[in-house]
Amino acid sequence: MLNKFVVIDLETTGNIPKKGDKIIQFAAVVIENGHITEKFSSLTNPQKTIPAFIEELTGINDDMVKDAPLFTEIAEKVISLLDGAYFVAHNVLFDLSFLQEELIQAGCEGFFGPVLDTVEMARILYPTADGYKLSELAEKENLNHYRPHQADSDAHVTAELFLIMLKRLSTLPQITIDQLTQLAGGLKSDLQQLIDEIVETSSERQEEIPRSIEIFKDIALKKSFEEEELEAVDKDVQYPSSEEEKIEVIKHGFQFFEKRSGQFLMMDSVYESFQNQRHTLIEAGTGIGKSLGYLLPIAYFSKQHKLPIIVSTHTIQLQEQILKKEIPLLAKILPFKISTVLLKGRNHYLSLEKFHRTLMDENDNYDTTLTKMQILVWLTETETGDKDELNLSSGGLIYWNKIKDEPTVFAPNQGWQEKDFYLKAKSNAQAADIIITNHSLLLSDLKGEGSILPEADYVVIDEGHHLEKTAGQFFGYSLDYLSSRLLIGQFGLYEQKQLFYELEGLLSSIPLQGNKLMHAFELNQMVMDLNYEMDEFFKLIALFAKTKLTNIKGFNRIKVRFSHTDSGKEIKALIHSAERFAFLLKDLYSAIIDRLEWIKKEKQSLMSKEENKIEEIFTFVNELGELRNTVISCFIKESKDVKWIEMDTRSPQNITTFIAQPAFVADQLKEKFFHSKKAVVLTSATLSINKSFDYIMKELGLDPVSTDQMTISSPFQYKDQVQLFIPEDLPEINTVTLDDYVIAITEHIITIAEATKGRMLILFTAYDMLKKTYELIKESGFLNEYVLIAQGITSGSRTRLTRNFQRYDKAILLGTSSFWEGVDIPGEDLSCLVIVRLPFSPPDEPLTEAKCQLIVRQGGNAFNEYSLPEAILRFKQGFGRLIRTEKDRGIMFVFDRRIVTTKYGKSFLKSIPAIPIKKGTMDELVEFIHTWL
Known part of the structure; x- marks a missing residue:
C-alpha cells in the first residue's frame, strides 16, 4: 500500500497561476502508517505586491515575504516530500494546479502520482454535514483551527481531518465499502485506489457486522431497535394544575430551573382548551418558553385520553428544534413515556427499492455518482430516510427525484415493504402521541387526496400567523416557465435520448402487430410542437405583463395583475395559446399512456431495469397531467381566484411565474378545517393588533364567540433593554424619489454603523431599495472594514447569511421579507435594528389590491381592515428580532417618520412593548447611542 500521504495547503496572490498569480506560503504535513511524521512550511517571495483582500484574508503582507525564499529555492524540498505519496488537499484541484505551474516554472517535473480531495471525501463520509468548508468540518470534529487561511494551520487541520476520515472509511460495513469501490471510478480523485488498498491490506479486518447495522438485500442499513412498548393509558395521570406541582415536574429537566409564570x-x-373542546388563540411574547408551554399539557392530555395530537409549524428550523431540543427535555421531565414522530410529505422519503435498482446503473454523471456514495454511507446512519437530513448538490437533487418515494404503477415489491421509510413513518404516526408536521401537510387533508397524517381532533398550530398565507398557496396554483421546461425536457425528443428514447427501446422488444399506437415520428413532432407552444405561451404571458406596465424605472422584479375581463389582443392571444398548450399536453399524455398500457399488456415479464424505466415514465406522465390541470385552472376555467404574473424584466421568459390564489381563505378554513376539529390552539408572538385578535380571526374564519383569546406578555424588561430612535432629519418617504431617499438613509446607516461598531440588521420592504442602498454603501468606501451581507446579493440561504453575520464582529446584514421574522440572533451578535420603512404591502401588489377591492365592495374600509393590521403584524415580527434573551440590549431605528407624523403611526407603537422613544437629528441621537451602549 502507498502508505504515505502528503497534505498540502497553499496561500496565493490570486486564483489564476497562468495569469501570473504566485504562492506566498507553502505548507505540507506528511502522514505515514497512520501518523504525522513530518511538517514543513515556508513563506515564499512572490516578487509582486500582495493584493489588499489577500492580506486581509491571510494576514500575510509584503513585509513578511520580502526576505522569504523564492519558490524555486524550496522546489527540491517539495519534490522530495511528494515522492511516492498521495497528494492530499482540501479542494485538491486548486492546490495541485497551482503547485504544478510553480514546479514547472522552477524547472522540475511536476507531480503525477495519485490525488485525494478531502472535500470530496467529506461529502461522502459526512453526508449530513451543514457545509464542507474546512472551518465547518473542523468544528464538527472538535479540531482546533486557530489560524484559518494560513497554510500551515490549514494543512495541519486538513491532515487531522484526513486521519479521522480514513478511520471512518475503514469502519464502514464491508458491503458498503465494496459498493463505494465500484462507484469511486467516477470521482475526480483517486479514492478508488485508496479504498482498494484499504481492503487489500486489511485481510484481518473484522467481518462481524456491527450491532447497529443490518444487511438487507445487499444494502447496509442502520438497524431500527423497536421501541419498548409504552405503558398503557394510566387513568391516574393527573395534569399538574397548581404552580407547585408544575415546578415539581419541570425541575427534573433543568439543572437551574427558573420559574416562568407566563409559561x-x-x-x-x-x-383547558382541549378539555373544553374550544379553539384558542394565544399570543405568547418572546422568552415565555412557548414550545414547552404547549408540549407539556398536550402530553398529559394525550396520555389521559389516548388520543394523538398534531403539532404543526411553518418552518423546518422549528420542527428540528422541537424534535432535537424540546422533546428530549419533555421526555426527561414527564413521569410517563410518550412517543413522538416527525411527519413530512411522501416525496421527502427515500424509496430503498428504487435506490437499489438504480445503484449500479452505468453512464452516471459525477453528481449522481457522488450522491449514490453519500446515500450508501447515510443509510448506515439514518433512521428516517428523510431527504432533509442530506446535504445534496443541485445535481444530487435531480437524482433524488428518481429515487424518492411516490405512488407506483406496479404493485410494490412485498420484499421491500418491511424496510420502507415512508410506511414506517406512517405507521409510527398511527401509534404516536404527538405528531410534528408542517402547515402544508396539515392542510393536505382538506383536498381530500388522502393524507399521511392520522385522524386527529386536537391540533396545536405554532407560528400560527402563517396559516392564512400557507392556505392561500395551498388552495391556489402556480405555473412557471423553468419547471415546465424542465418537465417536458425530461421526456425530450427521440434523438436527445431521454425518456422518449427509453420508451421506444421498451417497445422495440415486443411485437407491435394489431396496435393502434402513434408512430414514433408523429410523437416526436408532437413533442416539438409542445415545446414551441410552451415557449410561445410564456412569451405571451410576459408580453401581456409588459402591456400593463407604465412606469417601472429602476424595478426589475415586477408583479402584474391578470384578469379574464381585460380587453386587448394580447389577452386573447394568451388564452388561445393556453388552450393549445393544454390540448397538446393532453395529446402527449394520452400517447404515452397508450404505449405504457401496450407494454404492460404484451410483455409478460419485465426485468427490474425495465420496471424502473416504466416507473420513471409513469411519474413523468402524472406530472404532465398536473401541469395540464394547472393551465386549465389558471386560464380556461372561470374562477374567483386572484391571478397575477411575477417576472424579471431583464430576462422575462426564464423567470416568469403565473400564480392564482383565493383572495380570502377564511371560508375554506372555517368549513374544511376548524369545523372538523374539536380544539385547535393557534400560537405565535404576533397574533394581536393593539390587544385585539379581530384581524387574525377574520382572516382565518374563526368565530369570536366560540374562540378563546389570550395574550401572555414577554418576561423581558423591554423598557431597560431597548431604546427606539426616530431621526427627524430624514425626508418623508412619500415626498422624495427612491434615489433621493436611498442617499439620505445611506448617510444615516454609515453614521449608525460607526457609532454601534456594526452588528446591525437593516430591514427593507423592497429588494430594489435594498440593492441600491447596498451599492451606495459599497461605493462610498466609508464602511470598508465592515462585512456587508445582503439578501439576494450575497449568495446563500437565510440560515447561511445569518450564520456568516454572527461570525464577524463588524457585520451589517441587509434583508427583506423573510428576514423580518424567524431569524434568531441572540446576545451581542445583534445590537442594532434598523427598520427602513413601515412594512405596508404595496397597494398595487396583486393580492393586496384584490383583498382591498373586495373589502371596499362589501362596504368596509380597506386600509383599517387589511393594510394597516397586516403591516403592524410584520412590524411586530421585525421588532422581535432585536431582543432574544433577558440579557440582550439593543437599539432600534425607524427611518419612516410616518410612525410619529400620522394618526395611524401610534397603532404601530401601541402594538409593541412600551419602550423609551428618542426623536432628534442624527447627530443628537449618535451622542445618546455612545452613552447608552
Missing part, C-alpha cells in the same frame, strides 16, 4: 399560564390555557 405556566400558557400550559393551563392549552390544557
